[in-house]
Amino acid sequence: MKFEDLLSDIDGFGRFQKMVVCLSFLGRVTLPCHFLVNNFIAGIPPHHCDISGLDAVGDFGNLSAEERRTVSIPEQADGTLSSCLMFPEPQFHLLHNSSRNTGHPAEPCRNGWVYDNSTFTSTLATEWDLVCDKRGLNKATATIFFVGVMFGAMTFGGLSDRYGRRIMLLVSYVSGMAFALLSVFSTSYIMFAVLRFLSGFCITGIVIVTSVLIVEWVDIESRKLVGVIDSLSWTFGFMTLSTLAFLIRDWRWLIVAITAPVLIAIISWRWVPESARWLIANGRLDEAHYYLNKCVQMNRRQGMASSIKPENLSNIVVTNRGNRKYSYLDLLRTPKMRKLALLTGLTWYGVASTFYGISFNITGFGVNIYLTQFIMAAVEIPAKVAIFYLLDKIGRRKTECGALFLAGICLAITVVVPREQRVVRTVVAVLGKGFSATAFGTLILYSSELYPTVIRQNGMGYNSFMGRVGVAVAPLILLLDDVWLGLPQVILCCIAVGSSLVASRLPETRDQCLPETIEDIEGTRAAQVESPVLSHGNADSEVGG
16 A cells, blocks of 8 residues: 555545645745845945045035045946045045046045945945955855755755654754844854854755655645645745835844744644654654544544554555664665766756846846845746646646746846846846746755655755755855856856756656655565656656656
């Protein structure tokens, strides 16, 4: 008997499963806020050197604010005043000279900067003067956070396969909220960077645990639906972030606002069930029986209760594992698992780098950044609803490959469209964000279906690690606009198209049972139950190997 058969008997998408999806949604909706909050807390407002130190020079103190800037701040090639340089002495003759001579000697700001607070009240840049030669530290903040997410994914993935989904979810909730709130009290950039690293390390457990938990509790027909619902939690989170950021312009209070809802998820954790698949695979049949009975009762299938006995559950997932503990090394020990890990890892890297490369670049389109963020979030709704239909019509693999390829095309278009055509650039960028969101939403469900139950969390942890490598690199790629404005888009385009080609080598999983053991993947288990990842050959013969 397969676990899918048991789920079908007790209702694979009844009230119990809907409760699990809703509880997961509560925890996940805050995550995208943390993932993209750097767009706002690290924003660099318009600024110029603090020239108040020149007040005692001549008639400087009698000039208007605009005239002071004219005589003390050099002009750049594009006609705007420099943000990082000032004249050592006021150049009063510039008041009467319509042609500004750029040959006047200039020096870096002596006494700090003056910031325009019309967009932000307080950011990391204004708090610790992370501008000019320290501008890169703003982008580095996002990279540091995602390096924490990267290592956290590996850690929580392994611990969840060893100690269970449920307990590690609570650990992630509590520790993630604690470190995020502690970062609000940072007194230096170094302290903030360390706490952001720890925040990323801890909260990543939420996403990889909940993604697997809901997939392991629903039947085959409902996996695509819960995958879309799960993915939409990120969309609503992104939309919430833009709204909160618009209302809260101080970076400390913004972090408090996006973190506080985790408290609701912690309170609701008591109703989160452990994965019955994982319990059975680990020989904990009594606990699996307990949660399956809860499922039966909530789904009103009491007639099935008598047939669900601990001694019968051992036949559902036969692992022959004894006391063996699975680890990340099991992703490499056998040939088909190695190939699967390589392909999914590269795809996750490409999807994440593309998605966040577009998401982090919200200031280059001439539109209010809060509105840009909201639009880029809202476009994910139709993009992810489309996933529900595409997964059935053309399958996981074609959806993934097509979405990545189209995202790459949009990035290529933004390179050739002149920056003056802001509306066109914004529309193309929004479309690219939509395609990348489709790719990301598909990949999360797709990957959880490819890996067997005994190391599914290890597999998702590894994939999340590879994805976060891509996310951590994305802000650094955007810094290459100093070399050439179009270079970041060219690189991201190549990554998206390359990832599409890699994803084309993955097997299809549409309408297939979840594999339970590594032997299912390798095709070596006795009385083999065919899984969707047994063969990596011809595209039309990969299902069922």
